[in-house]
Amino acid sequence: MENLIKELVTKMADDALILGHRNSEWTGLGPVMEEDIAFSSMAQDKIGHAWALYRMLQEMEGGQDPDQFAFLRPESEYKCCHLTEMPIGTYEFSLMRHFLFDHAETVRYNSLLESGFLPLQQLAKKVKGELKYHTLHADAWIIQLGKGGEESHAKMQAALDNCFPLATGIFEPGPDDTQLSDIYPGEKILQERWMDSIYPVLTKAALNIPEKVTPAYGGRYGQHTPYLHGLLEEMGEVFRQDPAATW
């Protein structure tokens, strides 16, 4: 049981760490100063969520130092989904990814408010307000740009077509999800709630969810896109020079 909870916490933590790192790549390059600040700040929130989850793992049996665990694992031991690994691409891609991912986080943490695993329940309470802002920000942009004229709408639709199959990979089922029913409702139900949560916003933005979708699975089992390797190299570059250093 404890191992299954560890799997759940690890994939949540890795998603937050990898996407937080990706989104932070926009710092200084955002389309306008105000957005640059907001997007960077939310990227920092994600690293904060990852830190809290890695700390949770440390408290469990056989737990490791959060920094060592975050930076020094072999690639195949990361459990992040492919959506988080993709390069930042265009701003509309990054915004769409942020929108789809943060709605998924919101339904996940909302379900954890009643979790039988107390540390997750407490964290869910703590991040509730932050996530509310993240989706408010994402929704406003998606609607604004979805309705921002022909060119803008076409770019947003392309971004959605591109991101959606990747985003369904967030909900890749694990082999033993049913055994975690006291901890959280399972990926299938979360995906249904996620659809209910993004659908009204996409409707307002006049964007259509693509019909035939092949989910980007594999990440939860350690199979990753070629992009993760470069990210891990860069992210751990300084840390690896002296893993014992105190920061």
Next chain:
Amino acid sequence: MTDSLDPRVNRLRLNNIDAPFTIEEGENWQAYEVFHQEKRGAHHEHVGCVHAPDPQMALIFAKEQFGRRKKCVNLWVVRSADILAFDLEDEDMFANNMEKTYRDASGFKVMEKINKFKGKP
């Protein structure tokens, strides 16, 4: 003329000045003044401004720029253009305030009396 690397310059469509020029809603960003409230019931205090395409986005930007350091429970945003102010050269209307000290509330020495009363056993 070739396209500029800056999308804002391209949006001006300088290549084609004879064509009818329309501005889409939200295309022209505006300045919004931001007011910060530290606790419920307190005054909102002016803290700065943000640029945004509409009031909703202005509020969203204001939250990260002005609501994440010190304590904050709410923010207001107001379109800067909606604020009415005196002209700079009308400053002379306020010039004689300093002479009218009888209007100054600090003239009442109430605190002394209060403290004296409090000091009584």
